Amino acid sequence: MIGTLFLLNAEAGAESGFGFNFDIIETNLINLGIIFVLLIVYGGKVVGNILSERRAKIEAEIRSAEARAQESKDALAVAQKNLKEAQDNAVKIRSQAETNAEKAKSAVLAKGQKEVERLKASADADLNSEQERAIAQLRSRVVAMALERVESRMGEVLNDDKQRQLIDRSIAKLGE
Template sequence: MKNVTDSFVSLVHWPSAGSFGFNTDILATNPINLSVVLGVLIFFGKGVLSDLLDNRKQRILNTIRNSEELREGAIEQLEKARARLQDVQIEAEGYRAYGYFGIDEQRHESINSTYKTLEQLENNKNESIHFEQQRAINQVRQQIFQQALQGALGTLNSCLNNELHLRTISANIVLFGSMKELTD
């Protein structure tokens, strides 16, 4: 095993002319190694990398197009919503104005109806008062007439004797007879 390790160590110290070996000088080997690795990567990975970049570019462009379409759709919906909002606000203002107008109209109708009802009640009251006055007047007349009749009957009964009674009856018969002749 010592021989294998010695052979690797001795390879490190060999000069690089015409042979293969490890160079431990970092400053001398890194730029060369990096340029070789980059060259190989560029040569073999150019197609794969360009395909990946093209696919990525297409996805980004598709996403941008979709975003633009969605944006336009959103703007259109926003405009429709704004127009609808404006229509609803105008309609609400109309309802509000009509509501105020309707309330005012109902108030006027209620006042007019109340005045008409009060007028009818006043007329009914006046008619009732007039009717009650007429009834009271008629009752007073009847009472006065009954009292006068009773007074007259009382006076007649006290003053009337048989002879006067017969003369009154005879005068009334003559009066009715003359009325009968006039009507025939």
């Protein structure tokens, strides 16, 4: 089509020379043809540049969004790892606390048991001591009573001669 337009234009220029063509229909077709050619040649480049710039911006935004998404995934993974470590640490601390509580409970019970045993032993010792003191007191009373009785009977049963013989025999036994 463009070739025919140039051919028609060349024929018209040859017949009349160079000049103005005032025929509206012919000039509009030629002008429209020239405008279409210019639009296709230069407009294609401009539109191509605009589209390539737009495409580059879109690609950059997509890459940026993908990078942010990856960073978010990485941050989520780190947060989940930290959460898992914190949960494990909490379980470990709770386990240690329970173990320590059991040890403390056992230690307190053992100490209490030792204290009870010590108090029992002390009470037994005090009781034995009191019992021995009471027995010793009773013995001394019994001995005192027995001596009183013996002395009273000796005065009745033994006279001076028998007392002397008893003393001499006792001294002789001591000398042996």
